[in-house]
Amino acid sequence: MADDCNETLRELYGFLDGELTPENRQHLQQHIDDCSPCLAAYDFELELRMVIRRRCVEQVPESLRRKIAEALGEPAPGS
Numbered sequence: 001m002a003d004d005c006n007e008t009l010r011e012l013y014g015f016l017d018g019e020l021t022p023e024n025r026q027h028l029q030q031h032i033d034d035c036s037p038c039l040a041a042y043d044f045e046l047e048l049r050m051v052i053r054r055r056c057v058e059q060v061p062e063s064l065r066r067k068i069a070e071a072l073g074e075p076a077p078g079s
C-alpha cells in the first residue's frame with residue numbers, strides 16, 4: 001500500500017468528523033477520487049456512521065447504545 005493510502009486512511013476519521021483543515025480535506029478528497037481502495041474504505045466508514053447515527057436517534061436498548069459507544073471509542077453513556 002502506498003504511503004499516500006496509509007495517510008489517507010489515518011486521516012479518514014478526522015475527515016468524517018470534520019476535524020481536518022480545508023487543505024487536508026482537499027488533499028484527501030483528491031486522493032479518494034483517484035484511489036478506489038481508499039474510496040471503498042471511505043464509503044464503508046460513511047455508511048457505518050450513518051447506520052450508527054440512525055440507530056442512535058431511534059429507541060435502542062441501553063446495552064446496544066453502550067456497545068456502539070465502545071465501538072466508537074467513546075465513554076459509555078451514563079458513566
Ligand SMILES: [Zn+2]
Nearest residue numbers: 004005035038
Ligand atoms: Zn489510496
